[in-house]
Amino acid sequence: MTFSHRPVEMNDIHAICSFPASVQELFFFFPKARWPLSPEQLMVAINERVDNTVVVDDGQVVGFANFYRWGAEACAIGNVIVSPHARGKGVGRYLIQTMVEKASAQHLTAKVTLSCFNENVAGLLLYSQIGFEPYAIEARSDHDGAPVALIHLKRECRGD
Template identity: 60%
Template sequence: MSLSHRPVTENDLQIICGFPQNASELFFLFPKADFPLAPSQLQEAIAQRSDSTVVELDNEVVAFANFYRSETDGVCSIGNVIVSPAARGRGVGSYLIKHMAHLAFSKHLAAEVTVSCFNQNVAGLLLYPKLGFQPYAIEERKNKEGNPVALIHMRLPRNAT
């Protein structure tokens, strides 16, 4: 299994749009988007963010993330995190989040990296603490149906790596 990363390209958008398997998964990735995710919606998010990155597994795009906040008050916030259904449970998410944290600390000189995860996203809630992220706040949000959900904010200080 060979993992690598690179900046996202326009050719990747359609592939990434196929990763969310239902409206719930899309909500975890991109709460404002409508299912199914269209390349134009993804392109709009990428344009407002920085360091949009894909992970390749044996030369196939299998994951995506970016920063929705970088260099503000020494904090980089990772967002739009998604792993292809075919690559889940194979260490791809860990690789992606470790790379994004490294980018935050080395390129942006961040003091800390944050990530936020909805309470129904069990995979994310189990992954981030394994990588050193600690919860620090819970924010009430509404899902697409208007029901309350919890958005759990986690952080990884520079000295934790």
């Protein structure tokens, strides 16, 4: 598969809103949002963040991410999600590597961080495969008040 990426556009919003296939996936993607994800909720995040990026495959938007913190010390990747139809095909890897490259090239950052809930096994495995290492665990609660662990991961930028 040959992927490309570009800044998010208004006509991508409805597609991105369709990516979370469950309440749990929405929580992993955007913990502050409520099910179902609406364009209005997504636009709040987009307007508060930078480098809102989509991955495109054969003309279809198949992935999305952005930075919720950015600067020379660190860039923090957030709102990471891949279309259910494109999972397991390398989109997530391409998306995260693209965001790491943007952090290094555009923000001249020393490291990239991201956070992943303990129940998101696919995300944790992907992030560790591409060089992210855990450095902290934060106690959180899901929307039902159940305890969850938010695992913070980092990767040094080495000019990649």
